[in-house]
Amino acid sequence: MALSTQPYKGARDFYPEDKRLQKYMFNTIRRTVEKFGYEEYDAPVLEPVELYLAKTGEEIVNEQTYAFEDRGGRKVALRPEMTPTVSRLVAAKRQELAYPLRLFNIGGRWRYERPQRGRYREFYQADVDIFGIEGVAAEHEIIQVADHMLRAFGATREMYTIRLNSRKLMDYVLHDFLGCNEVQAQSIAKLIDRIHKIEHAEFLVQADALFSPSQRDAGAVGKLLHVLNAKKPELLPDEVRSQVSFKEILNVMQLLQASGVTNLRFDPTIVRGFDYYTGIVFEVFDTDTENNRSMFGGGRYDGLVGLFGVEPVPTVGFAMGDVTLANFLESHELIPELQPEVDVYAIFVGNVWDQAQKVVELMRSEGLNVACDLTDRKLDKQIKTADKKGIHYVVIIGQKEIDDGRFVLKHLGTGAEERHSAARIASIVKDYRAKHLPHSISPTDDDLDIEEV
Amino acid sequence: MALSTQPYKGARDFYPEDKRLQKYMFNTIRRTVEKFGYEEYDAPVLEPVELYLAKTGEEIVNEQTYAFEDRGGRKVALRPEMTPTVSRLVAAKRQELAYPLRLFNIGGRWRYERPQRGRYREFYQADVDIFGIEGVAAEHEIIQVADHMLRAFGATREMYTIRLNSRKLMDYVLHDFLGCNEVQAQSIAKLIDRIHKIEHAEFLVQADALFSPSQRDAGAVGKLLHVLNAKKPELLPDEVRSQVSFKEILNVMQLLQASGVTNLRFDPTIVRGFDYYTGIVFEVFDTDTENNRSMFGGGRYDGLVGLFGVEPVPTVGFAMGDVTLANFLESHELIPELQPEVDVYAIFVGNVWDQAQKVVELMRSEGLNVACDLTDRKLDKQIKTADKKGIHYVVIIGQKEIDDGRFVLKHLGTGAEERHSAARIASIVKDYRAKHLPHSISPTDDDLDIEEV
Numbered sequence: 092m093a094l095s096t097q098p099y100k101g102a103r104d105f106y107p108e109d110k111r112l113q114k115y116m117f118n119t120i121r122r123t124v125e126k127f128g129y130e131e132y133d134a135p136v137l138e139p140v141e142l143y144l145a146k147t148g149e150e151i152v153n154e155q156t157y158a159f160e161d162r163g164g165r166k167v168a169l170r171p172e173m174t175p176t177v178s179r180l181v182a183a184k185r186q187e188l189a190y191p192l193r194l195f196n197i198g199g200r201w202r203y204e205r206p207q208r209g210r211y212r213e214f215y216q217a218d219v220d221i222f223g224i225e226g227v228a229a230e231h232e233i234i235q236v237a238d239h240m241l242r243a244f245g246a247t248r249e250m251y252t253i254r255l256n257s258r259k260l261m262d263y264v265l266h267d268f269l270g271c272n273e274v275q276a277q278s279i280a281k282l283i284d285r286i287h288k289i290e291h292a293e294f295l296v297q298a299d300a301l302f303s304p305s306q307r308d309a310g311a312v313g314k315l316l317h318v319l320n321a322k323k324p325e326l327l328p329d330e331v332r333s334q335v336s337f338k339e340i341l342n343v344m345q346l347l348q349a350s351g352v353t354n355l356r357f358d359p360t361i362v363r364g365f366d367y368y369t370g371i372v373f374e375v376f377d378t379d380t381e382n383n384r385s386m387f388g389g390g391r392y393d394g395l396v397g398l399f400g401v402e403p404v405p406t407v408g409f410a411m412g413d414v415t416l417a418n419f420l421e422s423h424e425l426i427p428e429l430q431p432e433v434d435v436y437a438i439f440v441g442n443v444w445d446q447a448q449k450v451v452e453l454m455r456s457e458g459l460n461v462a463c464d465l466t467d468r469k470l471d472k473q474i475k476t477a478d479k480k481g482i483h484y485v486v487i488i489g490q491k492e493i494d495d496g497r498f499v500l501k502h503l504g505t506g507a508e509e510r511h512s513a514a515r516i517a518s519i520v521k522d523y524r525a526k527h528l529p530h531s532i533s534p535t536d537d538d539l540d541i542e543e544v
Numbered sequence: 545m546a547l548s549t550q551p552y553k554g555a556r557d558f559y560p561e562d563k564r565l566q567k568y569m570f571n572t573i574r575r576t577v578e579k580f581g582y583e584e585y586d587a588p589v590l591e592p593v594e595l596y597l598a599k600t601g602e603e604i605v606n607e608q609t610y611a612f613e614d615r616g617g618r619k620v621a622l623r624p625e626m627t628p629t630v631s632r633l634v635a636a637k638r639q640e641l642a643y644p645l646r647l648f649n650i651g652g653r654w655r656y657e658r659p660q661r662g663r664y665r666e667f668y669q670a671d672v673d674i675f676g677i678e679g680v681a682a683e684h685e686i687i688q689v690a691d692h693m694l695r696a697f698g699a700t701r702e703m704y705t706i707r708l709n710s711r712k713l714m715d716y717v718l719h720d721f722l723g724c725n726e727v728q729a730q731s732i733a734k735l736i737d738r739i740h741k742i743e744h745a746e747f748l749v750q751a752d753a754l755f756s757p758s759q760r761d762a763g764a765v766g767k768l769l770h771v772l773n774a775k776k777p778e779l780l781p782d783e784v785r786s787q788v789s790f791k792e793i794l795n796v797m798q799l800l801q802a803s804g805v806t807n808l809r810f811d812p813t814i815v816r817g818f819d820y821y822t823g824i825v826f827e828v829f830d831t832d833t834e835n836n837r838s839m840f841g842g843g844r845y846d847g848l849v850g851l852f853g854v855e856p857v858p859t860v861g862f863a864m865g866d867v868t869l870a871n872f873l874e875s876h877e878l879i880p881e882l883q884p885e886v887d888v889y890a891i892f893v894g895n896v897w898d899q900a901q902k903v904v905e906l907m908r909s910e911g912l913n914v915a916c917d918l919t920d921r922k923l924d925k926q927i928k929t930a931d932k933k934g935i936h937y938v939v940i941i942g943q944k945e946i947d948d949g950r951f952v953l954k955h956l957g958t959g960a961e962e963r964h965s966a967a968r969i970a971s972i973v974k975d976y977r978a979k980h981l982p983h984s985i986s987p988t989d990d991d992l993d994i995e996e997v
Contacts, residue, residue: 128915
């Protein structure tokens with residue numbers, strides 16, 4: 092029986108045109124974070140399962156990890172997220188590393204979820220983290236980076252909003268303001284996380300059921316709604332506004348507004364699923380009516396590095412998924428036409444192999460990417476192949492051209508044919524390429540420069 | 545108990561300096577293969593185990609795959625190699641794709657082997673393949689690509705040799721010339737694969753034991769040695785030289801010699817471990833006395849695409865591993881000093897945050913990668929941090945500098961301090977960066993241009 096040509100369920104094949112879009116996205120992210128001084132790291136796909144037991148959300152660990160035993164009996168998982176891994180790397184060289192430490196990674200993550208639009212079992216994430224800064228300057232920078240990233244793709248601030256909250260503030264709300272114990276607090280946090288996915292009445296019923304009679308008597312549900320309905324931090328109850336974590340929120344918002352991040356909102360319903368957050372948290376929402384949903388987010392997690400037995404390191408970071416980003420770019424028509432990496436398709440006419448080779452080598456040494464046909468099919472068939480590959484130029488090399496030192500350069504879009512030397516061809520095609528960016532491979536600074544505030 | 549900071553056994557963490565070397569290697573490979581018109585693809589890390597049962601070597605499948613059952617009962621493996629996957633991709637779009645089709649991938653592979661120098665359980669490979677060319681023009685090009693790749697790293701042809709053979713020719717030798725049956729042929733091929741790892745006497749004993757008495761009487765071992773000792777194709781027995789596959793070898797060698805590949809040798813002991821090869825095979829050897837060993841190789845495998853129930857597609861390709869390449873570059877002193885991606889470390893003096901931000905943004909928009917310290921430590925501590933990170937320039941911004949519009953630019957190598965506008969600083973640092981390549985991120989054509997023959 093023939094083997095199946097399908098990729099593994101929930102995973103994707105990337106043919107060159109798909110890979111081109113991925114490279115465009117990853118290179119744009121890379122350029123943006125590098126502008127802010129972030130450095131790329133990487134780490135194994137396999138990690139011990141223990142790494143996720145401590146602080147990754149329960150659902151991911153118990154239901155979604157790709158966990159198995161290796162041939163040596165080690166319990167390993169394909170990493171479902173990168174945060175525990177980067178914390179491990181920092182802990183391993185806690186003393187040697189220089190802080191503030193800015194790190195990013197772009198790579199695969201694996202979660203066994205039900206595949207659906209915007210969700211794959213194998214997906215990619217860009218993780219961006221800053222280590223060693225206790226104050227809100229870290230939150231300010233990280234959210235600025237997230238903002239710049241979307242704008243580097245051509246997004247305007249009308250296309251997305253950034254919603255901010257604080258885990259520390261919500262801890263105060265749940266424990267002190269509402270008087271919840273640990274179990275109640277966790278359940279209510281989870282309920283808040285789902286608030287936009289369920290009916291309001293349903294939310295009320297479930298919230299009510301989680302409080303004790305005495306809490307109910309003290310008006311817990313009403314107090315909770317007072318908090319959750321506060322569209323601005325100033326609308327929070329006085330008692331909540333007395334907290335340091337409240338001032339942190341105001342502080343981050345002021346810094347970001349001064350940096351021109353105008354699409355920022357306070358949103359007390361933002362709690363984030365992972366257990367490791369300890370301070371400010373944020374999520375970025377697509378404002379497109381159809382898609383209005385959380386695209387990605389992050390926040391402060393000061394406790395993870397310390398789990399490895401070293402002194403803790405304050406950390407703020409976020410992770411953005413490739414699928415969500417691609418959907419965002421698509422729905423806002425921000426995906427540019429990406430040019431193929433092949434600049435020229437070389438076609439040899441007659442038995443000119445040896446001499447034609449030299450011409451091709453010269454064009455390559457001048458910086459062109461040249462694919463040779465290598466078949467002896469008819470000229471028009473070879474041209475059709477170039478066209479099918481989306482290549483813009485064909486160079487035709489026969490004995491006459493070799494004797495003359497000038498070769499036929501045909502532009503497949505216009506059909507125009509000219510005769511030039513190999514060096515002149517290289518220069519014409521390079522000019523053309525420069526004008527027909529974006530090219531997925533090496534975006535220059537100029538491509539990605541965005542209007543600064 | 546604290547979590548371990550160790551990476552998974554046989555896998556590596558890549559801190560920024562390690563990642564920089566990896567990016568330099570991968571980008572150099574990318575630039576080289578793109579010059580020849582190869583396009584990048586990607587595919588899932590997980591593949592069904594069946595994919596490898598047909599043609600990947602027995603040892604890899606039975607002893608080395610990371611195979612497990614997913615939560616839906618599917619038997620999957622972390623890909624130990626890429627050839628079956630790329631064949632699947634081509635088969636899935638057999639009719640739509642335009643040939644010749646040139647594809648490459650750079651990515652992770654996983655094999656449960658005993659970790660040792662030059663061998664990891666998680667490693668990376670560059671796979672380069674050309675589909676759709678029946679004639680030796682494909683072998684010629686693929687071996688040229690392999691040759692150019694090493695030279696793009698600065699290797700000279702004295703540092704490595706390319707050894708060539710033909711599976712088809714060896715099939716003739718084993719079956720027709722020596723009269724072996726299938727089982728014998730496979731055992732002898734495996735023995736030949738180990739010829740340089742065992743004593744010559746041991747080889748003779750084992751070879752002798754594999755032949756039948758009548759084959760022995762017909763001088764099988766002597767005939768085999770006649771073949772294996774042939775340092776040039778002309779030294780092969782007359783009967784073997786009458787084969788078409790013999791002419792193919794001569795043909796490929798002539799084409800490569802005409803292209804200046806002078807370090808080419810015929811080597812009848814090259815058979816390669818994978819079962820899928822069907823024609824010319826080759827391996828690249830490091831000539832360094834200490835390392836003299838096979839670095840990577842490839843060949844023609846015309847049968848793999850056909851296993852997916854479509855018409856077969858002739859294919860030639862090779863795969864090069866990251867660890868072997870890094871060892872080669874290291875032992876030949878070809879690893880350049882790689883510059884950090886951060887161009888400037890910005891230090892703020894006093895309460896100048898708001899205004900200093902604008903200066904930093906300006907430098908970023910001019911193309912610099914700028915990391916801000918963000919702490920209020922003493923100036924010399926902040927400078928020490930920049931130095932520890934290997935950053936070449938520090939820019940110091942205080943109130944006086946802001947009023948003056950000129951900022952202190954300090955070169956950490958020389959200690960020299962100058963005062964310039966932000967735009968002038970950007971231009972100075974960009975000039976410096978251009979002169980201190982290679983920079984791992986975006987090698988330009990000029991960096992990688994190699995002398996063409």
